[in-house]
Amino acid sequence: MGAQEAGVGFKDIPARMTGLQLTGHGDLDKLALREDIPVPNPGSHDVLIKVSAAGINNTDINTRTAWYSKTDRDSNDASWSGNAIQFPRIQGADVCGQVVAVGEHVEEDLLNERVLVEPCIREAGGSVLDLPWYFGSECDGGFAEYTIVAARHAYKIDSSLSDVELASFPCSYSTAENLLTRTNVTANETVLVTGASGGVGSAVIQLAKARGAKVIGITSQSKSAEVISLGAERTLSRDENAIQTLGRNSVDVVIDLVAGKQWPDHLEVLKPFGRYAAAGAIAGPLVELDVRTLYLKDLSLFGCTVLGEEVFGNLIKRIEADEVRPIVANTFALSQVAEAQKQFQLKQHIGKLVIDLSIES
Numbered sequence: 135m136g137a138q139e140a141g142v143g144f145k146d147i148p149a150r151m152t153g154l155q156l157t158g159h160g161d162l163d164k165l166a167l168r169e170d171i172p173v174p175n176p177g178s179h180d181v182l183i184k185v186s187a188a189g190i191n192n193t194d195i196n197t198r199t200a201w202y203s204k205t206d207r208d209s210n211d212a213s214w215s216g217n218a219i220q221f222p223r224i225q226g227a228d229v230c231g232q233v234v235a236v237g238e239h240v241e242e243d244l245l246n247e248r249v250l251v252e253p254c255i256r257e258a259g260g261s262v263l264d265l266p267w268y269f270g271s272e273c274d275g276g277f278a279e280y281t282i283v284a285a286r287h288a289y290k291i292d293s294s295l296s297d298v299e300l301a302s303f304p305c306s307y308s309t310a311e312n313l314l315t316r317t318n319v320t321a322n323e324t325v326l327v328t329g330a331s332g333g334v335g336s337a338v339i340q341l342a343k344a345r346g347a348k349v350i351g352i353t354s355q356s357k358s359a360e361v362i363s364l365g366a367e368r369t370l371s372r373d374e375n376a377i378q379t380l381g382r383n384s385v386d387v388v389i390d391l392v393a394g395k396q397w398p399d400h401l402e403v404l405k406p407f408g409r410y411a412a413a414g415a416i417a418g419p420l421v422e423l424d425v426r427t428l429y430l431k432d433l434s435l436f437g438c439t440v441l442g443e444e445v446f447g448n449l450i451k452r453i454e455a456d457e458v459r460p461i462v463a464n465t466f467a468l469s470q471v472a473e474a475q476k477q478f479q480l481k482q483h484i485g486k487l488v489i490d491l492s493i494e495s
């Protein structure tokens with residue numbers, strides 16, 4: 135017997151599990167596969183989930199390398215929340231699994247259900263958090279056989295998709311849906327998305343299309359055809375001058391995951407009263423803003439990380455209605471997270487890489 139709280143479903147849970155621990159900031163050697171990690175004990179408002187699949191995200195690497203630190207890689211501010219990461223930490227923001235035990239204050243009908251975990255965590259240990267956490271960052275996540283989360287963050291899902299396919303959705307697609315929600319994208323608007331072939335970008339294309347918007351994707355030339363097959367009306371290559379190709383004042387919304395040198399152009403192509411939203415800065419976080427562009431065009435700029443309360447539930451509905459499709463580029467065993475991260479960083483894939491717990495190590 136392992137996890138032993140008052141509640142339902144605790145028999146047959148082992149005491150120890152295999153999981154991948156991040157032991158500190160640094161290179162891939164900071165990832166340690168352990169077979170003796172205690173199975174977490176769910177509190178009275180939590181569920182215990184047997185993880186079946188967990189997606190790879192940039193945040194796993196950003197956290198490991200202390201990319202979030204703004205103080206020259208000082209590890210004291212290297213998390214989403216600007217605080218120090220507690221080690222060892224089990225990462226993994228994207229979880230699909232089965233609820234195998236529930237705390238005493240959790241509805242029993244969640245037991246045995248297949249769930250997706252909402253990665254933006256507002257409640258932990260039975261309390262509402264002052265500032266949300268991210269799953270696998272401020273608390274342990276899904277790179278392990280079992281994980282716990284407050285029941286309100288475990289969403290039942292009714293879908294014919296496999297667990298691996300479902301695990302490709304939570305972080306990227308909820309980030310994408312949040313960006314579109316914050317910018318209030320509506321039918322017939324034109325949305326320009328950077329990093330269009332990536333996990334978030336490919337989700338933005340599908341979710342914007344589901345709203346009836348038209349999408350232009352910025353992507354590597356080699357990925358253009360696939361980005362169009364996802365629903366983009368056209369693509370621009372990364373090195374193309376967006377002002378020359380699209381014209382100034384030509385799009386309603388820019389969804390930016392890349393930032394970097396071309397950032398000023400993205401404000402120029404926005405129409406007056408246009409909306410710009412960022413959730414990433416993979417080409418470099420420091421950009422030059424001409425404040426005249428911002429105020430003379432009445433632009434709105436949104437930074438997007440904490441999910442709106444309705445966003446994850448809306449995403450679940452879109453998955454259940456088959457309005458979005460999973461794009462799984464490759465799968466790996468839990469013991470192969472380092473290999474998966476290496477492949478992930480090459481950025482030659484389209485969509486997501488997923489850890490499949492059913493693959494033998």
Ligand SMILES: NC(=O)c1ccc[n+]([C@@H]2O[C@H](COP(=O)([O-])OP(=O)(O)OC[C@H]3O[C@@H](n4cnc5c(N)ncnc54)[C@H](OP(=O)(O)O)[C@@H]3O)[C@@H](O)[C@H]2O)c1
Pocket residue numbers: 191192193196305306309328329330331332333334335352353354357372391392394413414415416417438439440478481485
């Ligand atoms: N705030 C949040 O809640 C949140 C959540 C998820 C992700 N993120 C962030 O959002 C960003 C995108 O995440 P993702 O999961 O979609 O990443 P991803 O799957 O790695 O895709 C990123 C894409 O960006 C493009 N790219 C990479 N390096 C580039 C460069 N130097 N210049 C221009 N384009 C480049 C590539 O697409 P092309 O080859 O098509 O150009 C790449 O496939 C990351 O910075 C991530 O940390 C934030």
